[in-house]
Amino acid sequence: MEIPYTVAERPDTGLNNVKLGIWLFLASEVMLFGGLFSAYILLRMGATEWPLGSTLLNVPIGTFNTAVLIGSSVTMVMAHASLKLGNFDKFRLYMGLTILLAFTFLGVKGYEYWEKITHDHLPAQNTYLAIYWTLTGLHGLHIVGGIIVNSYFWGPGSAMWRTKREQFINRVEAAGLYWHFVDLVWIFLFPVLYLL
């Protein structure tokens, strides 16, 4: 017996296994970042003084990075849509762009980190910087994870396009859902850390 509903949707649930699995994974991710955001709220509520994010961080650069990530979400959608339309070359183009934008984000973030280090704004300095480094660092790790997955589908993984087309499209869709989630986390992180 083969495992059913790896590709086809189960009629009564309207889902295939991969899609349900990725949504559950994202639910757990919500709880992970939810826990960290709760920690942020609790620490800030209990703090006697809390620096304004914009006095320590570079808001224009942060805004630029926000735009980069939103752009990468758009290209990710295009990549998936191209597969749906059967255009593999366009998929390669848009997926490549997504990966490129992700690297751009990391590069900019790296520059910001370098700036912090040279100004001696290290995590041990105060609780604000501690949560800044931890949250952005963990988010950065999620970006790296996304780059690895997307690169796999851009490169060696794309051989599935010729052998198991439906399954490949599903997998790219799941990767896309993850990628949108990582963007969404940043949409919350940016105002919380940079603006408030």
Added chain:
Amino acid sequence: MENVTTAEQIAHAEHGHEEHELSFLQTYVFSQDHKVIGIQYAVTAMLFLLFGFSLMMLMRWSLAFPGASLPVIGNLLGQTNAPGGIMLPEFYNQLGAMHGTIMVFLGVVPLAVGGFGNFVLPLQIGAPDMAFPKLNMFSYWAFFLGGVVMIASFFAPGGAANSGWTSYAPLSVIATQGQTWWLIGMIFLITSSLLGAINFIVTAIQLRAPGLSFMRLPFFVWAQLVTAFLLLLAFPPLEAAGVLQLMDRLVGTSFFMPAGLVVTDQPLEYSGGGSPLLWQHLFWFLAHPEVYVLILPAMGIVAEIVATNTRKPLWGYKALVGSLVFLGFMSFVVWAHHMFMTGMGTTMSSFFQTTTMIISIPSVVILSALFISLYGGSIRFPVPMLFALAFLPMFGIGGLTGLPLGLSAPDLHFHDTYYVIGHFHYVVAPGTILALFAGIYHWYPKATGRVMNELLGKIHFWGSFIAMNVVFMPMFITGLAGVNRRLYDGGLEYAHAQDVLGWNVVSSYGAWALGFFQIFFIFNFFWSIRHGKQVDDNPWKATTLEWQAPSPPPHGNFTTPPEVHRGPYEYSVPGAATDFTMQGQASDPDPEPAQV
């Protein structure tokens, strides 16, 4: 399989994986078959249970005879831990922290969820395997690695983690290196149970056989499903907390460190501004649902065994399922009843005391329904049923003794005393662990085609049952006297403890007797693989789908794809040919065509 290119390979892949010749490593070590993974989980978890229990048997020596030299093995513990065979308090603390960690995260949960969930759940829903077999393999190996890191931490400088299994900050932040190992081990274990939880939920929702609607699911599957949701949603906040504590320990942040801490006359170099309470909130947000992760699979196992051996349907199936789901939901809003003594405020205490009283309702519904299920049945008493029957009153004691702890006023007296230890051990040890033994005796014939020896099983049962009560009942007495739970000498130095010190000795003899009776189980477990009585596919005459598969089930589980025609517990149906009607048995003629 994903990268097949030539037409020949594609054709081969489409034939399904059962035709591949698997190497020894693929079959038994890096297996993707849910049954093998289930057995791997179960055996590994039982080894950890034995190890964690051995730590406790050592601790019981220090509690019963503080300052006395430990006979025979005392000198093997090393001069840094037990000079002259006399256990040091520092070493006792390591044993205490690791006993809790190992029993909960490496023993009971992997056995109840990883072991039974993996082996039984796909069979009970008529699935060929778990939804993501590769992920399943990864989750076992992540668990295994986490376990290795935890055990290895005993050899770290300063020994293993020693801040209790709860790792309360700031103590844990300034503790020795073993704590860092503990945190890294926990991250592996959390990853493992996250992957496992996703797999269980997808499997239970997507891979049900045709006709197996949600209200036809065996109660065990429901219990595993709710448990998986708890693991999925409760563990990530602990992962967050673990990351924060790692930052505190390694990078020097102050998430959990308040300002102005002084240790041995030296002010600590922390910027301060952190909150020790934050750790407790994040920890208990996991660890309270974790309590239900420990108990729900046990309830699932007991329900299956009770229905099978009373030869009648479970009483109140719908109420049971409803209570289970409600219990799972409520378990997320009771965590701070562990924190009444922290000074978090009376408003918070009142809220969590109320939710705690509410959550006791579905627990009582489940226990009552299981008790009522016995009424009017023609009860058989094979070994699994003995364990399942013992679970009911034992869990009852555990649950009822929890009520005074859930009320903030009496908790002032009971908090951190042996009463608490007695309470939760009654839930987890004579409760869950007896149920897990029941499950092992019950499903052993499915995994091996043979039943375990009856006489050895009965000795194991009566010995364990009595010994467990000898261990834990005295703890209520010492606890009511106010003896603190964390003292390595069992309260020797305290005036209020003098009258009850004798009970420590009773408890200790109970623990060692409990250890002795496990020898019967260990022998039986291995001996019966080859020498147990051979039985057919359905030795207990049960109704659920796993008994329709061959014993042991082949790769892919079922010889013909199963179809479900009825509810899970059709025992003693009037007019039926036998006193059990299997779920996969079509009526003659079938009045309702199977629906997906």
